[in-house]
Amino acid sequence: MINYSETELNEAKRQIASTVHKLKETVKTLEGKEQSQRYRSQITLAKRRIVEFTLALDLIEEKLMN
Template sequence: MDYKQSELVEAKRQIDSILHKLKETVKTLESKENPHRYKSQITLAKRRIDALTISVSLIERDLD
């Protein structure tokens, strides 16, 4: 599927914002007194970070 450059730029901007929020969430959960209580949330957030990082890489490749 072909996307306009402006659509890709906006998608990347949105994903970057989500990534920033997810990374902050992981930091917060890992700094809690009992981080093991949040293991599943931390794991889910890290998997989402990995998936979104791949998405950003593919968008950047398309933009080049």
């Protein structure tokens, strides 16, 4: 197992949080489009990535607390 420094973990957390924010905005935009059904696969992918990145954030946070 690789040991990451606190600085590396905090930077990863910052970058992932930024990506989650952008993905949420993307979902809002795509869902707000007139023919949002055309973007169903992109919306689904973005929502899945939000869940996965949120899980990664939780794991990073857990690692920082230990």
